[in-house]
Amino acid sequence: MKILILGAGQVGRTAAFHLAREPANEVTVVDTDEELLRDLQDRLDIRAVAGNASYPGVLESAGIADTEVLVALTSSDEVNIVACQIAHALYRTPTKIARIRSSEYTSREQLFSEGALAVDVWINPEQLVTEHIARLLSYPGALQVVEFADGRVTLVGLRARPEGLLVGKELRTLREHLPDTDARVAAIYRDGRLIPLGGDTVIAAEDEIFFVAAADDLRRVMAELRRSDDPVRRLVIAGGGNIGFRLARTLEKSNQVKLIERDPRRARRISEVLESAIVLQGDAADEELLIEENIDSADVFAALTNSEEANVLSAMLAKRLGARRVMALVNRPSYGELMENRSIDIVLSPQTITIGSLLQHVRRGDVVRVHSLRRGAAEAMEAVVHGSRERSRVAGRRVEEIVLPDGASIVAIVRGEQVVMAHHDTLIEGEDHVIVFLADRRHVEAVERLFQAET
Amino acid sequence: MRSTLSVLNFLGTLLALFALVFLVPLAVALLYEERAVIGFAAGGAATAALGLLLRLGTRRYHGELKPRDGYLLVTLIWLSFAALGSVPLLIDLPGLGFTDAYFEAMSGVTTTGATVLSGLDLLPRSVVLWRHVLSWVGGMGVIVLAVAVLPLLGIGGMQIHRAETPGPIKDFKLAPRIAKTARLLWLVYALLTAACFVALWGAGMGPFDALCHALSTLSLGAFSTHDANIAWFDSPLIEFILALFMLVAAMNFTTHFLALRRGDLKLYARDPEARWLLAWILASVVGVSVDVWLSGSYPDFFTTLRRVGFQLVSVATGGGFVAANYARWPAFASMWMLLLSCLCASTGSTGGGIKMFRSLVLIKQSLREMFTLVHPQAVLPLKIAGTVVPNRVVYAVLAFIFLYFAAIMALTFALLLSGMDVVSAFTAVVACINNVGPGLGSVGPDRSYAALTDFQTWMCTLAMFVGRVEIITFFVLFTPTFWRK
Numbered sequence: 050m051k052i053l054i055l056g057a058g059q060v061g062r063t064a065a066f067h068l069a070r071e072p073a074n075e076v077t078v079v080d081t082d083e084e085l086l087r088d089l090q091d092r093l094d095i096r097a098v099a100g101n102a103s104y105p106g107v108l109e110s111a112g113i114a115d116t117e118v119l120v121a122l123t124s125s126d127e128v129n130i131v132a133c134q135i136a137h138a139l140y141r142t143p144t145k146i147a148r149i150r151s152s153e154y155t156s157r158e159q160l161f162s163e164g165a166l167a168v169d170v171w172i173n174p175e176q177l178v179t180e181h182i183a184r185l186l187s188y189p190g191a192l193q194v195v196e197f198a199d200g201r202v203t204l205v206g207l208r209a210r211p212e213g214l215l216v217g218k219e220l221r222t223l224r225e226h227l228p229d230t231d232a233r234v235a236a237i238y239r240d241g242r243l244i245p246l247g248g249d250t251v252i253a254a255e256d257e258i259f260f261v262a263a264a265d266d267l268r269r270v271m272a273e274l275r276r277s278d279d280p281v282r283r284l285v286i287a288g289g290g291n292i293g294f295r296l297a298r299t300l301e302k303s304n305q306v307k308l309i310e311r312d313p314r315r316a317r318r319i320s321e322v323l324e325s326a327i328v329l330q331g332d333a334a335d336e337e338l339l340i341e342e343n344i345d346s347a348d349v350f351a352a353l354t355n356s357e358e359a360n361v362l363s364a365m366l367a368k369r370l371g372a373r374r375v376m377a378l379v380n381r382p383s384y385g386e387l388m389e390n391r392s393i394d395i396v397l398s399p400q401t402i403t404i405g406s407l408l409q410h411v412r413r414g415d416v417v418r419v420h421s422l423r424r425g426a427a428e429a430m431e432a433v434v435h436g437s438r439e440r441s442r443v444a445g446r447r448v449e450e451i452v453l454p455d456g457a458s459i460v461a462i463v464r465g466e467q468v469v470m471a472h473h474d475t476l477i478e479g480e481d482h483v484i485v486f487l488a489d490r491r492h493v494e495a496v497e498r499l500f501q502a503e504t
Numbered sequence: 505m506r507s508t509l510s511v512l513n514f515l516g517t518l519l520a521l522f523a524l525v526f527l528v529p530l531a532v533a534l535l536y537e538e539r540a541v542i543g544f545a546a547g548g549a550a551t552a553a554l555g556l557l558l559r560l561g562t563r564r565y566h567g568e569l570k571p572r573d574g575y576l577l578v579t580l581i582w583l584s585f586a587a588l589g590s591v592p593l594l595i596d597l598p599g600l601g602f603t604d605a606y607f608e609a610m611s612g613v614t615t616t617g618a619t620v621l622s623g624l625d626l627l628p629r630s631v632v633l634w635r636h637v638l639s640w641v642g643g644m645g646v647i648v649l650a651v652a653v654l655p656l657l658g659i660g661g662m663q664i665h666r667a668e669t670p671g672p673i674k675d676f677k678l679a680p681r682i683a684k685t686a687r688l689l690w691l692v693y694a695l696l697t698a699a700c701f702v703a704l705w706g707a708g709m710g711p712f713d714a715l716c717h718a719l720s721t722l723s724l725g726a727f728s729t730h731d732a733n734i735a736w737f738d739s740p741l742i743e744f745i746l747a748l749f750m751l752v753a754a755m756n757f758t759t760h761f762l763a764l765r766r767g768d769l770k771l772y773a774r775d776p777e778a779r780w781l782l783a784w785i786l787a788s789v790v791g792v793s794v795d796v797w798l799s800g801s802y803p804d805f806f807t808t809l810r811r812v813g814f815q816l817v818s819v820a821t822g823g824g825f826v827a828a829n830y831a832r833w834p835a836f837a838s839m840w841m842l843l844l845s846c847l848c849a850s851t852g853s854t855g856g857g858i859k860m861f862r863s864l865v866l867i868k869q870s871l872r873e874m875f876t877l878v879h880p881q882a883v884l885p886l887k888i889a890g891t892v893v894p895n896r897v898v899y900a901v902l903a904f905i906f907l908y909f910a911a912i913m914a915l916t917f918a919l920l921l922s923g924m925d926v927v928s929a930f931t932a933v934v935a936c937i938n939n940v941g942p943g944l945g946s947v948g949p950d951r952s953y954a955a956l957t958d959f960q961t962w963m964c965t966l967a968m969f970v971g972r973v974e975i976i977t978f979f980v981l982f983t984p985t986f987w988r989k
Contacts, residue, residue, distance in 0.1 A: 310883075313883075316883040317883055317885065320883040320884065320885050321885045321887070321892045324890075327879060327882050328882060328883040328884075329879065329881045329882050329883065330881050330882075330883045331881045338881060341879075341880070341881075342879065
């Protein structure tokens, strides 16, 4: 697939990285910063074009004419919109995705639905990250919470604790423990490595477990794997940037929120908009400030500033000063692996959170939702089954009949409103939404091909 | 000097217009064939002559006024209107000295409603009407003062209500020019007065009484045509109508205008001042009723509620009608009502006192100070109904409130010096500076200001005046910087 990415900022680079490592994709990146492009070209197998991303001439030299997917990710909403508009008007590019941050645009639905703007899909990374954090906070204890089929199915990643009732038991006892709950364990990582699953697999403490369940049953399943964590009430946010501010505004009604922002002007501005959240002007790594604001009684400390080093350090400090759980926003995947489960409870990777919503538009087969897991190493996708037994390699077959690549498994099936947990003898029908867990994302293409109906 | 003459030129125009107002009681005097015709003819003529003289004498200085000319203009308007308004009283009421006549007229144009007259039922109808007309004209002046002049000058933090300030009441300035805004608001004022008149007439008042009471209800002057005041009618319906319209008059007339034009009552809920006014009054009526009921002043709770409900609304809004001798109630009840009169009325209403907007700023600023002690690094903008109040406005409000209480203290001490008792002195000053009318003690609801010595009367006149022009407007004239070129 020919993909054109506009903007080589953090989101643009991550998108390029994820898309370019799938061999079927041809990726071109446009940015004004030539040095940045050269650096990117050294590391990835892509084409790079320097220039203003909304100029037709630049788009043309970047090969817009035969591009299938245009992804406009520059830092300017307006440039992104104009680029999509031009691609539509001059080149009839089939799929146009734009990053649009301002809710001034995104809150007016007619702009997009009635074709006033030639943007097929808009994504707002900051909003996605905010929603992700808010979901994590509503399931304390979870490392990752992602939704499929409009929230009917949820995939949760968490770390098992010795106090969990299921810990030390075989997987097949799940049913006895939770008789009227439908849940299925999708994968277990022990010491960072995937272990093969069977009914006799024994869950051990410190295992990283991914399971799917209907949204209503999540808490009960989680309670079997670790003692139930108290709900989050007191939240301290470090960094009043777009993410910190959005999160504070989302949660200020239901939680007691304190937000620490260093820049006095920004602090003033957000304090004018926030209603009940307390805005503190100061340094999130200032020990005295944290102690003064009772960090030891905070349920969650979330470090969400622009600087990942500052996030890591202030989160570690908050943990030492007594915050119950700390999270830090970290861009570099290597930092994440270094920190998570050591001094920081949850490392949030904006790329991992965002990239899924991009990937779902560049996948072949009818893939409607993609979530990147474990910092991009694993993936979960929701694909729609088309065709009949004769025309498809999935439809009309039982789960055990379907040949899946290593580490991939069908975990749940959504049939209309109904959610079915996948067992070896579950029959898959046409138009089912199938949720697939891929422990190794290198097999993505194989799975994609599986879901393509033969024509 | 040049700008002072421009002010006099403009004042001349206003006086010439004011002269037309004299035609109303003049017509009534002619209708009832009263001797008072002379007083109104003379007063009207004097006003017209003075107005034209000022206008012609300074016609070379006719021109645009600068905002700072507002201080002098506002002061002169109230002082001269009171002086000329007292002329018919002096002529038609033999035995009334200048001090008392001026007090009565000032009480009218400041919409206070304090009176030195008695035997109202026997006075010529035209003279009775004149007090109400003065009060109604004063109300017109107050509305324009509050929505156009004070915001322009930024008196006591009122710049927050200027058109360019985004706020809870966004279209505060209804029309681009002050004159147009004033006309629209006067239209609302006149319509509400007419509605009040019709309601009172329908409730059983005679047409003359209904007219007089309508005029002094919307202006919150609260003169009455009877010595027994509202108690004379002894009608729960009339009390209810009056209380309702006093509440209306204590709300911002801009809100009334917008609500009328859009036919949307939700605007009142969005006006923080109206919301808090109603909340405070409702809570106080309940609380004070219980207090008065426990004291056993009335046989049953319903009577207590009716008496307290009317009386509390009347005093708290800055009206001052009397239907019950609340001086006999427990001290808590009567003092609480006077306290509310300091705080309750909205900006842009005809009520007096600190105004609800400033009360809210004061309360929130106090809470903010305490909060800052617990969270020293917290950034806390002061917000009213979701809108940020800039710090300089907060400072202006604090300065205003300090001057307001300083003025109350100074005038109270002046009255104490003259030999008045503490309760009478303090309540007289509070009732006058808030433009309520009756106080307690020797100026209580069952008495009048007639017993005061000339010095005491002048102090009360001063209190009414400075309260009406929002204190700073007057005091700024005494600062050397104001007169420096």
